[in-house]
Amino acid sequence: MxxxxxxxxxxxxxxxxxxxxxxxxxxxxxxxxxxxxxxxxxxxxxxxxxxxxxxxxxxxxxxxxxxxxxxxxxxxxxxxxxxxxxxxxxxxxxxxxxxxxxxxxxxxxxxxxxxxxxxxxxxxxxxxxxxxxxxxxxxxxxxxxxxxxxxxxxxxxxxxxxxxxxxxxxxxxxxxxxxxAEIKKSETQFSERRNFVSIGNFLHEPNWQTVLQLKKIWKNIKKQLPEAEIHIYGAYATEKVFQLHKQKEGFIIKGRAENVKTTFNQAKVLLAPIPFGAGIKGKLLESMQFGLPNVTSTIGAEAMYGNFDWNGSITDNETEFVEKAILLYQDENIWQKSQENGYLIAKNLFKKxxxxxxxxxxxxxxxxxxxxxxxxxxxxxxxxxxxxxxxxxxxxxxxxxxxxxx
Structure with missing residues (x-):
């Protein structure tokens, strides 16, 4: 041996x-x-x-x-x-x-x-x-x-x-x-899902900056979707992270996600306006394999989709990010197509x-x-x-x- x-x-x-x-x-x-x-x-x-x-x-x-x-x-x-x-x-x-x-x-x-x-x-x-x-x-x-x-x-x-x-x-x-990535197709339908989600270990600076970006743009999403919340998950959340928690604004800091698959199966859209970073993003790969469409930045999607269509939207413009997030949240046809795109990417580019x-x-x-x-x-x-x-x-x-x- x-x-x-x-x-x-x-x-x-x-x-x-x-x-x-x-x-x-x-x-x-x-x-x-x-x-x-x-x-x-x-x-x-x-x-x-x-x-x-x-x-x-x-x-x-x-x-x-x-x-x-x-x-x-x-x-x-x-x-x-x-x-x-x-x-x-x-x-x-x-x-x-x-x-x-x-x-x-x-x-x-x-x-x-x-x-x-x-x-x-x-x-x-x-x-x-x-x-x-x-x-x-x-x-x-x-x-x-x-x-x-x-x-x-x-x-x-x-x-x-x-x-x-x-x-x-x-x-x-x-x-x-x-x-x-191993595809684990979700059986949770569009109509059964609620809210937006974001996830990332808070010891990693890009994840903290991503949450700050979300805090800045969330009010514009909330205006048009008053019933929606965004749930922020991540290991090693500190006091400065929990200070962003605002129940009335629907900006909810959850801390560590005990089960990512369960968390992703309950949510409707993942938001990841990642401002900088490198490598490929684990949260976005998991969103593909578990069937959760997302809206992210060009840095977030970098080197992750080849010639395939993204499982959601990619944009660095704040106004467009809000528009794409709302559209994905409301339009079941676009949502389902995005989910299938994610499965295709995971199968063709990230299978062991x-x-x-x-x-x-x-x-x-x-x-x-x-x-x-x-x-x-x-x-x-x-x-x-x-x-x-x-x-x-x-x-x-x-x-x-x-x-x-x-």
């Missing part, structure tokens, strides 16, 4: 974040290939963390800047190590290379953080994003991490094309692997079976031709040699300092 180690930023919470669902989908791909998985993280397990024991996945806490990790990774001796986002590769990549040099290193980007960071800055400065905005500090760190790894998993076709065409990253070290075989083939090829693969990635070899030396010795210095303070 082959060993896989995943170094996670946090323990996966599939009911809180799309990243948590993504991690479980990755695990399932490797479990189907009979890998023994060990999940390591510097974070603590919370009450919302997925029960890894239920999948026979071993797990353990690890410590930053500590040679205990060296002994552990050497003992496990994995064939593959997956880094959950580039920051974990920065922290532990050099140790993996030093202790288990023949392990294939895979970076799961989740989304391109430098793209999200640049878009957030442009949004807050009320300007259009330019190419130079992308070349930020996060860009340099994230691209370096991509180059140091044997393979990076990219969740969005837009981001895949950006890396290949705009930044000339060799396609051989990239693999497009989106979130997967579309990617599983090619992914396994790619992994197995790298395992069998690792030296050849690495030699072709000469920039990665250079970065591995030079950049990680500074990371290594900084970590060693912190480790030594910590030992003296104990």
């Amino acid at each position: 082959k060993n896989l180690v995943i170094i996670g930023k946090v323990f996966p919470e599939p009911h809180s974040t799309a990243a948590g669902s993504r991690m479980l989908q990755l695990m399932d791909l490797f479990l189907a290939q009979n890998y023994q998985i060990t999940f390591l993280s510097t974070a603590s397990i919370s009450e919302n963390s997925f029960d890894l024991n239920s999948k026979n996945i071993q797990f353990q806490n690890i410590v930053l800047n500590d040679n205990s990790f060296d002994e552990l990774i050497k003992k496990i001796n994995p064939e593959i190590v997956i880094f959950d986002r580039f920051t974990t590769e920065e922290q532990f990549g050099w140790r993996v290379s030093e202790q288990v040099p023949d392990a294939v290193k895979i970076l799961d980007t989740e989304d391109l953080h430098f793209l999200r960071s640049a878009r957030e800055k442009a949004f807050k400065q009320n300007k259009n994003i330019e190419h130079l905005d992308l070349i930020n500090e996060v860009f340099k760190r994230e691209i370096a991490s991509i180059l140091r790894c044997d393979l990076s998993l990219i969740i969005s076709e837009f981001e895949m094309n950006m890396l290949k065409n705009q930044f000339r990253i060799d396609e051989k070290i990239l693999f497009y692997l989106p979130l997967f 079976e579309l990617f599983e075989s090619d992914f396994n083939e790619k992994i197995n090829w790298i395992l069998e031709h690792l030296n050849e693969h690495r030699n072709a990635n000469f920039l990665g070899q250079i970065l591995q040699h030079h950049t990680l030396q500074s990371t290594k010795y900084l970590s060693k210095w912190i480790e030594e300092k910590n030992s003296k303070n104990q």
Whole structure:
């Protein structure tokens, strides 16, 4: 049996974040290939963390800047190590290379953080994003991490094309692997549904900004649909979120959704005026698979529908957003057509079976031709040699300092 180690930023919470669902989908791909998985993280397990024991996945806490990790990774001796986002590769990549040099290193980007960071800055400065905005500090760190790894998993076709065409990253070290969707057709009819809904983990800044956008435009929807409410769901809602709750205005903060499918089956329309972000949006993919039409922004729908018609409407204009939301809420024919569009997108673009075989083939090829693969990635070899030396010795210095303070 082959060993896989995943170094996670946090323990996966599939009911809180799309990243948590993504991690479980990755695990399932490797479990189907009979890998023994060990999940390591510097974070603590919370009450919302997925029960890894239920999948026979071993797990353990690890410590930053500590040679205990060296002994552990050497003992496990994995064939593959997956880094959950580039920051974990920065922290532990050099140790993996030093202790288990023949392990294939895979970076799961989740989304391109430098793209999200640049878009957030442009949004807050009320300007259009330019190419130079992308070349930020996060860009340099994230691209370096991509180059140091044997393979990076990219969740969005837009981001895949950006890396290949705009930044000339060799396609051989990239693999497009989106979130997967399994269609669960809803039996709840249009006439049985009530209200609008929005959902998103509040630790994620784009989700908080989306709620602020909704607060701004909701009064215009409420004027024309006085009986309607919007229910805002999301994990880790803070006091500032609950301060937006206004029962009389029909703007209802619900907090964590215990069951997304049930929540979506009760609602009539999902609203997601996402102002910035990256990757593909878990909430919109779930709206497709559960049959809930939506109105979103161009950023929200980015790289999510190919040549298919969207399951609702896409607009960045506030007035048009309100109009489309009301139309979708009132017109059953448009609503039903939008629902079917969502099922078609999920089936044709996000079904696991579309990617599983090619992914396994790619992994197995790298395992069998690792030296050849690495030699072709000469920039990665250079970065591995030079950049990680500074990371290594900084970590060693912190480790030594910590030992003296104990």
